[in-house]
Amino acid sequence: MGRLPLGMSIEPKVGEIPFTREQLKQTFMNCDTNKDGKLSWDELKSAFKYLKSQFPSIRTELAFHKCDTDDNGFIDYGTEMDSLVAYSEKCGFTIT
Numbered sequence: 070m071g072r073l074p075l076g077m078s079i080e081p082k083v084g085e086i087p088f089t090r091e092q093l094k095q096t097f098m099n100c101d102t103n104k105d106g107k108l109s110w111d112e113l114k115s116a117f118k119y120l121k122s123q124f125p126s127i128r129t130e131l132a133f134h135k136c137d138t139d140d141n142g143f144i145d146y147g148t149e150m151d152s153l154v155a156y157s158e159k160c161g162f163t164i165t
Contacts, residue, residue: 085163088120093154093162096120097144107143108153120162132156 088096100116101108108116110129117125117132136144136152144153 085165088158088162088164090154090158092164093120093157094150097150097153097157098146107145109143113144113153120157121165122160122162128160 096119097108097113097116100112100119102112102115110133113132114125114129117128122128132153133142133144135156136149138149138152139145144150
């Protein structure tokens with residue numbers, strides 16, 4: 070990943086609390102609308118919208134590139150979910 074644009078930071082602002090790993094995982098699981106144990110592109114994009122990502126489509130693309138290790142077009146629960154949560158944690162999503 071490259072540098073952040075000028076003025077952007079992944080550090081939370083004063084008064085914002087970072088999501089915990091468990092909260093992020095639960096958010097992703099809640100967006101699994103068909104409850105098939107894996108996240109499709111649209112389900113993951115919906116999760117990033119819920120997390121208030123400025124660019125949910127780009128965040129989704131980057132997450133799939135990094136986390137869909139078996140290239141099946143889904144983020145499966147288990148190790149891929151763990152990787153997704155770790156990636157999202159590094160993105161600095163916060164509760165405002």
